[in-house]
Amino acid sequence: MTKATAKSPWVVHFNCNSCNGCDIEFLACLTPMYDVERFGIVHVGNPKHADILVVTGSVNHRNKRVLKNVYDQMPSPKVVVAMGVCGATGGVFADCYNVLGGVDKVIPVDVFVPGCPPRPEAMIDGIIEGVQILAQKQIETGTVTPEKTIKIVRPAPKPEPDESAKAVSS
Secondary structure, three states: OOHHHHHOOEEEEEEOOOOOHHHHHHHHHOOOOOOHHHHOOEEOOOHHHOOEEEEEOOEEOOOHHHHHHHHHHOOOOOEEEEEHHHHHHOHHHOOOOOEEEOHHHOOOOOEEEOOOOOOHHHHHHHHHHHHHHHHHHHHHHOOOOOOOOOOOOOOOOOOOOOHHHHHHHO
8 A cells, every 4th residue: 555545545435224323423523523634534425436435324125236336336445344233233223124234235344333323433443444454455456556766866065165265265
């Protein structure tokens, strides 16, 4: 992983079927109080630009194709973070007739962040964990671009004046 991508993971958020508790806490991460941008995390609206997919809510029959489509649009390697107990197991909605369960029933999940809803600090930790997994995936797949060495060019030092030049100037 290059220094640029290690310091600026782009995140896209997808709400499957949540009660909006996780969504509100996720949006709290973007406010100045928690400020995920200090870690370089940027929230984008297009999955084609994202490195990390954050999913909230349980998956149902109506949104499983959309979730799979969003996942497929992301460039590889990619990381999926499931927020909350609904993203992990279906939560309180697990027994509903239309709920399949957690996000891992449709797409592979790399990080589960527990809680109902998880605290913003836990969400930030989950995304940071996802960044580390993304770095490992890039090494394994060979998609790491080698960093170019930077050559610092400094001006040559000024030559010392001769003794004869000092005598002439006096």
